[in-house]
Amino acid sequence: GESVGLHLPTLSVQEGDNSIINCAYSNSASDYFIWYKQESGKGPQFIIDIRSNMDKRQGQRVTVLLNKTVKHLSLQIAATQPGDSAVYFCAETPYSGGGADGLTFGKGTHLIIQP
C-alpha cells in the first residue's frame, strides 16, 4: 500500500465494487490524518479526516480506518463510481493543534474504475 514515503501507482476496480486504498505512516507521534482526492488537472480536495483518538470515521460513501498499532490508514469507498477516478493521497501531522505547515503528504494512489 501507499506510504508517506512509498508509492503504489495504480488500483483498478470494477464499477460498483468497493475500493480500499491503503497508507502506511512511520511517525508514531502522528496525531491527525487526512485523505485527499485529486482529479486530473485539478487541485486536491478534502475527503475525510480522523484524529488518533479514533479508529474509524464514516462519511458519505467513504470510511477511514486507523490502526495505530501497525501505523496504517485506509480509505474505503463504497460502490465505486466513474466519478471516483482520481489520485488519492493521505496526509498526516504529529502536531496536535498545529497548522497545515506540519502536514506530510503521501505520493498518491491512482484509482481507475473499470466499467
Next chain:
Amino acid sequence: NAGVTQTPKFQVLKTGQSMTLQCAQDMNHNSMYWYRQDPGMGLRLIYYSASEGTTDKGEVPNGYNVSRLNKREFSLRLESAAPSQTSVYFCASSAGVVLEGELFFGEGSRLTVL
C-alpha cells in the same frame, strides 16, 4: 464563491527569468500556503503564511520568495527561474492557524522552465 484562485494556470519561462504566481482566496481564511507537486513525490510546502502579516519557510523554500499582500492574497515569486523549478504549484488556504478540517486548494499553476 470562487474559493482559491491561482493565476496563471500555465507558464513557460527561460532559465533566469523571473515571475510571480498570484493566489487569492475569498473565504476570509487566515492561513495560506504554497506547495509544489512533482511526479512521484507528495506535495511539498514551499512557504506559508499562518496569518496576515507573517510568512515562514516550509520544506523547500530555496529559490522562492513570498508576499502576503493582505488577508486575501498570497503571491509566490521566482526571482531567477531554474529547470529544477519546473513543477505544478498549488496555493491553499485554511480557516485558522490550527488545521481543523479542510485545507482548500486552488487548481494549480503548471510552470515549465526551459
